[in-house]
Amino acid sequence: MGLRDILDDVHSGELTPEEAQARLAGYARTEAGRFDAARESRRGIPEAIFAPGKTTEEIAALAETALETTGRAVITRVDGEAVTALETVLDGEVTHHERARCLVVHAQGFEPPELDASVGVVTGGTADRRSAGEAAVIAGEIGARVERIEDVGVANLSRVIDQLPRLREMDVLVVAAGREGALPTVVAGLVSTPVIGLPVSSGYGFGAGGEAALLGMLQSCSVLSVVNVDAGYVAGTQAGLIASAIADARP
Template sequence: MNKTETLELLQQIKDGSVSPEEALNRLTLAPFTQVGDYATLDMHRELRQGQKEVIYGEGKTKEQILGIVKAMRKEGWQNILITRLSPQKADYLKQYTALFYDDLSRIGIAAKTELPQVGNITIVTAGTSDLPAAKEAYYTACALGNRTTLISDVGVAGIHRLLNHLPKLQKANVIIAAAGMEGALASAVGGLVDCPVIALPTSVGYGASFQGLAALLAMLNSCASGVSVVNIDNGFGAGYLAGMINQAIEKGHPAD
């Protein structure tokens, strides 16, 4: 149950078409739905947090993922986000449900529909090799209703490439900076803009990068103010957080 449905229920109580007892029954039954013996869907998450549950695909069987998707579709949910979905599992799901799938980010979106896109999130990557995590952030943000732009391969090894996009960066509500190696991109971006910057360390780099640990520590020690950091390769977390910040900002703006 989302906020719109809850408001409709309250209005029905007010106009007498639904009794308080019936409304209480709906609210009591709605909080969660059991799916087989392997999942319990949180039906009130959208009401509390503004976004429905997201399916983490890694570690689940293809049958379990399909069962969860079917249960969500039964509730009328669309744009069901599935992260860390392997190509094999995606091929299986496509036999039973409409599915958008991006191989690079391993993001799947079941029952994908066009959503109103609000605000302005910009994602920048230091290199092309950072795109898997960056595109995970991109599709996450888009699926949650955020207007999102991706700019790739503008790292500090050629800082002029980043500066060429400065006008776009300065118009963003929030920026995600994805980088491996020494992770310097986040500090560079943070020193150029007046909006929050979410640093996304990636596991890209040679031996002493320690699978992204060097970038993570560098980003945590950024000298630029207003930079926060998510975990290594956590594009979903970066995209989700950016979406929350972006939509909170847009709530304070009058409609265009």
């Protein structure tokens, strides 16, 4: 939009001054910091508010700015008393993804995007669901159809084989695993779908904290890309971007 278009929309009431400021500057100023309101138009992914290290008041201020400028707020790594407080003060449709530690708020009238593309989010075991859930939330907010395929770890390879038809139907796969991180390597060797490995900080002993899982995925002889340990947001955004490109290429 040009400057005159933005001014006309402010005058007609289609844009708030906050939305106009964000479009002109590329971000919106708040007492809690600057919110990147133009990230979605610039990168195709929603800006997220990372909760750790922020007070509830700071999270709320950023979330309110997100709602004013983009129509939604995505808050990651949030739990406990902060969730209860935010659900009370934020105006809109609030969804708390408890296991994924994500809070998503859609302003009244906000229409989430919808892509003609699917993302499969796969876990080796129950311990992987937190990071995988974060990936699923973000990919869904980008507009992809998300399917969860859970508890198919390689300790019993038949569980993966049983799910092969579903895995091969997906346009993109995020595969989360802890311990030695073998599951993404196995899956990537069985499908033609792009695979994003998500190492999880489960496991114990030597290589604990996701280190062995990360190194195992990086050393994979099958073709996959890998994000950092527990980086569900990054895995979800990468999957969403690939899904978006696939959807755009479809007739």
